[in-house]
Amino acid sequence: xxxxxxxxxxxxxxxxNLKEVIDNAENRSIGYRVEHPxxxxxxxEQKLTLTEGNQVDGGTETPATFAFRSWGPLAAGREFNxxxxxxxxxxxxxxxxxxxxxxxxxHYIDEHTTSAVAGGGxxxxxxxxxxSALQGDTPSAQPNPExxxxxxxxx
Numbered sequence: 001x002x003x004x005x006x007x008x009x010x011x012x013x014x015x016x017n018l019k020e021v022i023d024n025a026e027n028r029s030i031g032y033r034v035e036h037p038x039x040x041x042x043x044x045e046q047k048l049t050l051t052e053g054n055q056v057d058g059g060t061e062t063p064a065t066f067a068f069r070s071w072g073p074l075a076a077g078r079e080f081n082x083x084x085x086x087x088x089x090x091x092x093x094x095x096x097x098x099x100x101x102x103x104x105x106x107h108y109i110d111e112h113t114t115s116a117v118a119g120g121g122x123x124x125x126x127x128x129x130x131x132s133a134l135q136g137d138t139p140s141a142q143p144n145p146e147x148x149x150x151x152x153x154x155x
Contacts, residue, residue, distance in 0.1 A: 003098060005040065007089040008082075013040045014071050015093055015101050021081065031084045036105045037071040040097065066097060068104055078108070 004018040016037035023030045045063045048056055072080055093101065
C-alpha cells in the first residue's frame, strides 16, 4: 500500500491508498486509483507570526487537530479513479495522521466485510453487502452509508 496525502484541484486535502495508473500503449501516466479516500479537516491551534524584527512568534511547532470524513460518501464502493491533473500535490502523511487513517480504514473494513456459509458449505465473503439472503434469513434494512469521523491531535 502507498498511503499518501493529496491536495486536490478542488482545494480538499485527502488521504488514501494511491496507485498510479499507466497507459501501457503510450507509456504515460493517466491518473490515479485511490482506495478509501478520506478528507482531512485540520485546524492549527497556534499560528506562527512574524514580528517587525523578522522574528518568529508563537513557538517552533504548530500543534493541530484533524478530523476525517469520507470522500465520495454516496458512492457504492471505496475505490475511485482520479484524472492525472485532478491532484495538485502528493506527499507523505505525518505519523499521527497515518496511524489515525489506518485505524479508520481497518474499522470500516471490519464493519463492512461479512462472511456467510451458503448451501454446499461454501464461505462467501462480501464487502458492504447484506448476505442474509444467502443464509435464507429475511434481509435486514441496508445501513446508511457510514461516515467515519475521528479527531486526533498532532504535534
